[in-house]
Amino acid sequence: MTDVPAAIRDLARASPLEIRGLRKRYGDNEVVAGIDIRLRAGECYTLLGPNGAGKTTTLRCALGLTRPSGGEILLAGLPVSERAREARMRVGVVPQQDNLDPDFTCAENLLVYGRYFGLDDATITARIPELLAFAGLESKRDARIQSLSGGMKRRLTLARALVNRPELLILDEPTTGLDPQARHLIWERLKQLIRNGTTVLLTTHFMDEAERLADRLAILDGGRILTEGSPREVIAAQIEAQVVEVYGDWNGAGRESRSGISGAQAWAEAHAGAFARRYEVSGETAFCYLDDAAPLMAHLAEQPGLRYLRRPANLEDVFLKLTGRDLRD
Amino acid sequence: MATTSLRSTFRTPRLSRRFVPVWQRNFLVWRKLALPSVLGNLADPMIYLFGLGFGIGMLVPEIGGVSYISFLAAGMVCSSTMNSASFEVLYSSFSRMHVQRTWDAIMNAPVELDDIVFAELVWAASKALLSGIAILVVIAVFGLVDSRYVLWLLPLIFLIGLSFGAVGLVITAIAPSYDFFMYYFTLFITPMTLLSGVFFPADQLPAAVQFAASLLPLAHAVELARPLLLGKLPDDILLHLAVLAAYGIAGFWVALGLTRRRLLG
Numbered sequence: 029m030t031d032v033p034a035a036i037r038d039l040a041r042a043s044p045l046e047i048r049g050l051r052k053r054y055g056d057n058e059v060v061a062g063i064d065i066r067l068r069a070g071e072c073y074t075l076l077g078p079n080g081a082g083k084t085t086t087l088r089c090a091l092g093l094t095r096p097s098g099g100e101i102l103l104a105g106l107p108v109s110e111r112a113r114e115a116r117m118r119v120g121v122v123p124q125q126d127n128l129d130p131d132f133t134c135a136e137n138l139l140v141y142g143r144y145f146g147l148d149d150a151t152i153t154a155r156i157p158e159l160l161a162f163a164g165l166e167s168k169r170d171a172r173i174q175s176l177s178g179g180m181k182r183r184l185t186l187a188r189a190l191v192n193r194p195e196l197l198i199l200d201e202p203t204t205g206l207d208p209q210a211r212h213l214i215w216e217r218l219k220q221l222i223r224n225g226t227t228v229l230l231t232t233h234f235m236d237e238a239e240r241l242a243d244r245l246a247i248l249d250g251g252r253i254l255t256e257g258s259p260r261e262v263i264a265a266q267i268e269a270q271v272v273e274v275y276g277d278w279n280g281a282g283r284e285s286r287s288g289i290s291g292a293q294a295w296a297e298a299h300a301g302a303f304a305r306r307y308e309v310s311g312e313t314a315f316c317y318l319d320d321a322a323p324l325m326a327h328l329a330e331q332p333g334l335r336y337l338r339r340p341a342n343l344e345d346v347f348l349k350l351t352g353r354d355l356r357d
Numbered sequence: 358m359a360t361t362s363l364r365s366t367f368r369t370p371r372l373s374r375r376f377v378p379v380w381q382r383n384f385l386v387w388r389k390l391a392l393p394s395v396l397g398n399l400a401d402p403m404i405y406l407f408g409l410g411f412g413i414g415m416l417v418p419e420i421g422g423v424s425y426i427s428f429l430a431a432g433m434v435c436s437s438t439m440n441s442a443s444f445e446v447l448y449s450s451f452s453r454m455h456v457q458r459t460w461d462a463i464m465n466a467p468v469e470l471d472d473i474v475f476a477e478l479v480w481a482a483s484k485a486l487l488s489g490i491a492i493l494v495v496i497a498v499f500g501l502v503d504s505r506y507v508l509w510l511l512p513l514i515f516l517i518g519l520s521f522g523a524v525g526l527v528i529t530a531i532a533p534s535y536d537f538f539m540y541y542f543t544l545f546i547t548p549m550t551l552l553s554g555v556f557f558p559a560d561q562l563p564a565a566v567q568f569a570a571s572l573l574p575l576a577h578a579v580e581l582a583r584p585l586l587l588g589k590l591p592d593d594i595l596l597h598l599a600v601l602a603a604y605g606i607a608g609f610w611v612a613l614g615l616t617r618r619r620l621l622g
Contacts, residue, residue, distance in 0.1 A: 054622070091465065093464055093465075093621060094621055094622065095365075095621070113373075113375075113467045113468070113469055114467065116465065116466060116467040117467045121465035123458075123461060123462065123465065125458055125461075127457065127458035127459060127461050127462040128462075129382070129386075129457070129459060129462075130457060131386040131389065132385070132386075136385070140378070140381070140382050140385065141462070141466065143378035143381060143382075144375070144378050144379070144463055144466035144467065144468050145466055145467060146375070146378075146467070188462075189465075192466075
């Protein structure tokens, strides 16, 4: 602590989490390869990335649960890992995997968890009704965990993460595996927290989640941040404004010259380059990225058999452009 | 590089009062099932004690000046303490660590892994003590207890629980699944029980076997418990206590290091 210059400490006071040059290696495999993140108090920051991009490892390092191979981390202004325990007093965590205590009721889960923060029983007991109400689980106070649906468990996990009234809430893929109703309810609650001043850091691989919640986001792959900014900035900076998806059969002129390929792929190879700044073919569909879609639309209207869809570019297009279309298993 | 990471993995345990709420958590679960738990832990040693005690007692009039069942009582107290602590840190701790991910949840709060593993150890000894008290009560009812030094058995049972809890936590730290624990019982616990003077005096065994048994903790537990239960003071008290404490401390240190490597890598 003494060797941290005062100027850096002052800067950190404003930032609930600051990560500089974070690296994490397992053997020869570098899972996190130099990540810098500086959260602003009160914002929602989203780490977006395919499976294995390094999202969860970054969070584990930030919480002091695994020792980084390199870099510096300040959590709630305190250096990790030296003072990680103290820093976690001011942080709430919703893990990827549900780990509620199956032996306890909803209320007991909150009570037992609050004790880990050194809170006395009276303080926790006073908070339980408000936490259950926040999670929409007032009627489940004495219900066993096994009797809850997936969405209820997630909400209780969220309530549990708030038992210490954290300044920073960290959520690792909070809506994975939930149905749309349950996801919307979680989003509403997160927005409510953000509005009330809680800083939120979440990881996800759902674009709609990131677009809906994030003030700023970073797209991660291979342990690196590929781009960072508000959803709108990222889209504007990384990709053309319009996308035209082309699929179906193609009976137009020029298709005989290409053997072995057919449909949208044959069309794309013959014509897409003339209209689109960039195009790619995935399976049966050609994706054309362009700033002005009108000439292409006029051309497509005259192609028998082809079907097409024009839409504005979104975060998913950016994500796929930056991280590729290969499956991550 | 490798030695640095080894040194940091097996660094000195950093303990804090934060182990208390983790202990409380386990106690709260136990309280919900206290009666079946105590009865379950009581049944096994009682069946052995009265089955063997009366059965063999008819063939063996007395051992060392006391009835066979009185001789066996101390052995049963020690072995059931050992079993109770071992089951807790093997099956139950493994569930909390690996299956339910309870430890992961706790580590997201301001509690370190060191506190959690220590809490598991103290809890296992506490649970062994709760079961041990039940056994003492029952054998006292049957007149198998000399009351002079019997209260000293309570701290002794707790210490035995710490010793075997710590050794068991080493196994838990490296266990891939529940099946693994069967090896520990079959290859370590059961042979040790037979060689440590639980069922019969160890001094009739070959010298080499006696020496091997004297390196294991259970023999020392029995050497302390038997005289205390019969109203006498044990010999070599400090030696026996030192061996039990050494297993407890070394076991905990190694178990914590291996658990750190498993969960914090």
